Amino acid sequence: MPGEWRTHFLLANAYLQQKDFGKALRHATRATEKAKEQSAAAWLLLGRILNKCRQARGSEASLRRGSAQFPE
Structure with a gap:
């Protein structure tokens, strides 16, 4: 799914703001895996x-x- 990395990125950001670092880490890691060449923002968030x-x-x-x- 093309935009799937963005979903994980947004969830990671939301969990980070809620200080739920475990869930944030899981979604940010998934975003880096899915983003491929568009992964700079995901790596920075991670x-x-x-x-x-x-x-x-x-x-x-x-x-x-x-x-x-x-x-x-």
Whole structure:
């Protein structure tokens, strides 16, 4: 389904705002898997969620992966 990653992205964002980090993490991870070439925003969101979960390495890796998709 083409827009499925957006659904997971929006759910992850909503759960993040509710501080339900487990559900946010699950949906953000799914968004990165489904988004393919449009995944920069999903990776950046995943990095924010991992940071909230105190997973510094995963957060840094996700943020780098997301920001690498933006031209300098």
